[in-house]
Amino acid sequence: MTLILLFSPASMAAPDLLDPKSATHNTKPRLSFSTKPITLTPREESEVVATVMKWKTVTAIFLLVVLYLVMGAAVFRSLEQPHESAQRLAILSQKLEFLSRHSCVNQSQLEELVKQVVSAIRSGVNPAGTLTNHSSLWDLSSAFFFAGTVITTIGFGNTSPHTEGGRIFCIVYALLGIPLFGFLLAGVGDQLGTIFGKGIAKVEKMFVHWDISQTKIRVISTLLFVLFGCLLFVALPAAIFKHIEGWSALESLYFVVITLTTIGFGDFVAGGSEIEYLDYYKPVVWFWILVGLAYFAAILSMIGDWLRVISKRTKEEVGEIRAHAAEWTANVSAEFKETRRRVSVEIYDKFQRAASIKRKLSSELGFSPAPELTLPRRTVSVNFNDERDKIERDAGLQGLTTPLTRNSGLYMNGLDPERGDISIIEHLK
């Protein structure tokens, strides 16, 4: 799926489902894309690829994927291991029972037989059951099916080439066939998108009468696309498989999803069991795979877009929160700085005034100049942290910080700075 989609960039026009306008615009199939002659200068090349995702984003996404894998592994283990152990016990007891019931068979003989049988199964030959009414796994229609699974990169694996020549040919065949299928998928996706776009346009015309908002229309059209496609390409085939192949509902759905995402385990294969199939069954299955792949490519890309949008929005929100926080911190610290500066300037002013008053008084009264005036009532000393020192340093107030300003709070001893001067003068008196 991943490789195939690379061959169909920007042409698979399942319409951009977030914008119905583009859907209607897609009435012209986009296979014929640009007819401008391409003149790329080297500088233009570098222009065109001037941006790339940040390392941080890439590593973040990568870590997320690893986390996703580990989570999946843990869940699978917890779900499957008990079943596996049960299976193992069952089959071992079967073997012992068989050996005990048929005493002429010794264990090594049995092992040998089982080994051969298992390797035969791997080669696609099923020795269980009579061999006469087996259809070959390499008759024309099955080989056609196999070639299809190779080119679509689904790769079920219920049949696989075992000769050296077959394998080499498989490699060469896939090398040429996968791009070819990629282009085909692009074309089919285009047409699918066009058909769907026309349908959306018609539905939109209806909704215009009802006067519903654009976003609602978009959401509805997305939902319609998903639902309708699911019905046509998932639910209906699943029901058909359930009926014809005899699988359970879950198994049919599982097969549909595993096939259309091109994972293709091969534990369930339509047309792979020993049932008598109708002649046109396999070609119809192949055609369904082709169109269903185009639909699934659309769905998966949509999910991818959502993941991107979610991650972008989360980033935005986180960015917003961070911006808000930064803004708030900046505001608060600026205010704080401002207040500190104001207060310290005021205090310094008052201090200077007090000193000058004192000098005047002392010169008038003939006192000797007193030592450095300190406020004795400074009993409360709130310790600032270093940041405030830094702020003050930044504000260039370092020279003005006296022990007074450094060790006291905004409100010294509960005194208001505005009233501080009164207490100084009172003290002096």
Next chain:
Amino acid sequence: MNSVGKSWLLLTGLIVFYIIYLLFGALVFSSIERPVEEQLRRDMDALKQEFLNQSCVSAASLENFLVRVLTANKYGVSVLRNSSVTSNWDLASSMFFANTLVTTVGYGHTTPLSDTGKAFSIVYALIGVPFTMLVLTACVQRIMYPLVIAPVCLLQRSGLEPRPATVVHFVLLLVLVVLCFFLMPAAVFSVVEVSWSFLDGLYFSFISLCTIGLGDFVPGTQPGQKYRPLYQVAVMVYLFVGLMMMYLLLRTFHKMSDLHGLTSFLQLPRCEDSDVDEDREPIVDEDSRTANHVTEKTASRHLDPASQPSYNTINKG
């Protein structure tokens, strides 16, 4: 003929050619494989007869037993004596399984047995596959510059014209990728895996890196494999990096064919670079003006409904 008619014609032509290609492949596979299959069938028949002849086992009970064994084997549970007691669902193997699920390789050597496992696989795949695509394109975008743009510029500065420069670079890159991601791993696998030949290793590398994943060869599933968890993790890393390199190759090829006018000649879509995202930083710093020009252009292009990024811009990054 107008463009609509032309595109329909092109599409039908493609479909017809595709069917012919499939038929051709079917014929070749059939003629190569069928005789071998017949031979194996006959061998099996003889084996069963031989077994039944020399023992007291009835055909019916043997059938019964075989069916049970094969069902168990389908899920990876072996009944042989020397099969290792390591589970197929311990943490490393489960992670390997999850990895084959999200990269869409899907070997199928172990598949979920329980119904819950199957249901969970469905949901896990539906979310994990686009997720992986996103990661791969992001990584490819990132390594595109040192591995593609810079060398091409280097080649051009040393005197080559743009078109031959891209061809030369592409060929070099191709040779490098084939050497490092096909031939070398094939050699390693043929040494580490007991029963694989070099061709088997090469076949495995190719089938895995194209995400076909037939599952006839899966590393680390032989009984008695030493350091199995480490080995499986190493194979996972190899698969991821290899897929990335395949992407890179395809992208380079697409750009090259753009340059050579191949895509416009075949009227195929051009390799468009997607819009500038916020989580992207310019890597050509000196051309900041031109980068701004590009962002303006792409920003205005974004508004034109005809050029809305289609659903797989995700693949172009």
